[in-house]
Amino acid sequence: MKLYDIAHSRTGDKGNTSTISLIPYKEADFSLIKKYVTDEAVAKWFAPLGPIKVTRYEFFKVPALNFVIENALGGGVTHSLNIDRHGKSYSSALLEMEIPDK
Amino acid sequence: MKKIRIGSGAGYADDRIEPAIDLINRGNLDYICFECLAERTIAIAQNQKLADPNAGYNDLLEYRFKKILPAIKAHPTKVITNMGAANPKAATKKIVEMAAEYGVHNLKIATVSGDDITTLTSNYGANEMMEDHQPLSSLNRKIISANAYLGAKAIVTALDQGADIVVTGRVADPSLFMAPLIHEFGWNFTDYDKLGKGTLLGHLLECAGQVSGGYFADPGYKDVDKLWELGFPFADVTDTGDITLHKLPDTGGLLSTDTVKEQLIYExxxxxxYYTPDVIADFSNVQVEPAKDGEGIHVIGATGRAKTGELKVSVGYEDGYITEGGINYGGHNAFNKAKLATEIVRKRLQLLKVPVDAFKEDYIGADSLYHGVLPVPEHVSEIRARIATRTSSLEAAKEVVREVKSLYTNGPSAGGGVRTITQKIVAIASITVPENDIRTHVDSEEVK
Known part of the structure; x- marks a missing residue:
């Protein structure tokens, strides 16, 4: 299944760093997400963006992950030639990732 | 238990004004905060101030205050805003004039300044830029502005002195919203757990409609009611720092645990x-639940620890020109025509030896957002070729524009819809400076 089926997401930006949340609609799906959507998996998924570094952070009382992706915005909001300089649309790309359903 | 109510009147420089006025009129607010200053907005405003000493504040200040002033006359609400941008003193002067014009009396308007350290940048040549870890002195560009992110303290001073409206330049966004809590509840500036909670409030409200259903909709899947009448959020906050978020009845949008979670993690x-000038906030144990009485969303659990003592400074510098141009193709072989179009422009710029520092091609409708993260379709029924360049000179930018326009008569068949835009770029480098280097000032004016 796709992450889109079980989770929602929003992207933010700081300089040349993209931050992407991943929030399951149901708490029961959080363990599956934690198992498969690792920092390595996200780094591999977004590898076409260039040499990026991904760090995964977890919230403890809200089932949610936050991915911090460095060097993902073509030089940053004020320098990038990208049409989407903020990388606002990256959340939609993350939700297209396929994961096993158990 | 004391409780105050704070509304969010704007989430960015060009935000809508009607939801803010609706909040003042119907929300029974104590305070409303307008966050209107993006990272590089202030550098652009600095250029406007250089050209005219009475300019350099938010472009929409007059537009907004025309509506705010009559509303707060009818429904007294204190206003805190960073619409002062590069020139908070001129912004205050304008608001004083307008208040007299609109017959709003007994109004004290305070100006917070001291964030502008443009003339001091040479002192910080050795400070490392966060973006590339090189010293600021290595920036081989013309510096336009340098503004430190101030914390809540000067705004609290203004409120303690009785200000009804506080106008600032660069202040950390959450600090705008936290200042009234410190003022009203007498929180100590070293009570870091409380400041962590106040920072969470600011973080949740600083993007206005983004917590109450804006930027959330996915039609048919994540539906949001009447986004054309999106209601902005407000919060009831207790003196212990518990937050309950609301939006007004009969407004569009959606306030749910899901919308709040998206904004909690945003940016x-x-x-x-979470570093601010006031505190290092910790949001990792925040809880988001529907309020027990069924009204609003209850958010608790933020904590904090001692601030770093360093302030982030945004340094704006001239970074040449970005030129973008595009042309559409449709029907049979549309994608290949678009690819030929970008190839023609690239080769022409090489042949003419136009000094282009960076060149990028995109195919809008097929491959423009993700650089191959998602699969690129082979065939599309219509597509837009996009060319973007960075050039140091305006002359080179004009050459790029000419070459894109030439695609009409010199390019592939049946291209249409050429548009070009050239923007003079103000880029931002970030450094930190010791907090003790920054001297803030609070000045007040009264409208009798």
Missing amino acids: IQDPTK
């Missing part, structure tokens, strides 16, 4: 370390 990095 933060490590949730245990």
Whole structure:
């Protein structure tokens, strides 16, 4: 299944760093997400963006992950030639990732 | 238990004004905060101030205050805003004039300044830029502005002195919203757990409609009611720092645990370390639940620890020109025509030896957002070729524009819809400076 089926997401930006949340609609799906959507998996998924570094952070009382992706915005909001300089649309790309359903 | 009510009147420089006025009129607010200053807006405003000493504040200040002033006359609400941008003193002067014009009396308007350290940048040549870890002195560009992110303290001073409206330049966004809590509840500036909670309030409200259903909709899947009448959020906050978020009845939008979670995580990095001038806030144990009485969303659990003592400074510098141009193709072989179009422009710029520092091609409708993260379709029924360049000179930018326009008569068949735009770029480098280097000032004016 796709992450889109079980989770929602929003992207933010700081300089040349993209931050992407991943929030399951149901708490029961959080363990599956934690198992498969690792920092390595996200780094591999977004590898076409260039040499990026991904760090995964977890919230403890809200089932949610936050991915911090460095060097993902073509030089940053004020320098990038990208049409989407903020990388606002990256959340939609993350939700297209396929994961096993158990 | 004391409780105050704070509304969010704007989430960015060009935000809508009607939802803010609706909040003042119907929300029974104590305060409303307008966050209107993006990272590089202030550098652009600095250029406007250089050209005219009475300019350099938010472009929409007059537009907004025409509506705010009559509303707060009818429904007294204190206003805090960073619409002062590069020239908060001129912004205050304008608001004083307008208040007299609109017959709003007994109004004290305070100006917070001291964030502008443009003339001091040479002192910080050795300070490392966060973006590339090189010293600021290595920036081989013309510096336009340098503004430190101030904390809540000067705004609290203004409120303690009885200000009804506080106008600032660069202040950390959450600090705008936290200042009234410190003022009203007498929180100590070293009570870091409380400041962590106040920072969470600011973080949740600073993007206005983004917590109450804006930027959430996915039609048919994540539906949001009447986005054309999106209601902005407000919060009831207790003196212990418990937050309950609301939006007004009969407004569009959606306030749910899901919308609040998206905004909780938005633009933060490590949730245990959210740096502001006031505190290092920790959001990692925040809880988001529907309020027990069924009214609103209850958010608790933020904590904090001692601030770093360093302030982030945004340094705006001239970074040449970005030129974008595009042309559409449709029907049979549309994608290949678009690819030929970008190839023609690239080769022409090489042949003419136009000094282009960076060149990028995109195919809008097929491959423009993700650079191959998602699969690129082979065939599309219509597509837009996009060319973007960075050039140091305006002359080179004009050459790029000419070459894109030439695609009409010199390019592939049946291209249409050429548009070009050239923007003079103000880029931002970030450094930190010791907090003790920054001297803030609070000045007040009264409208009798």
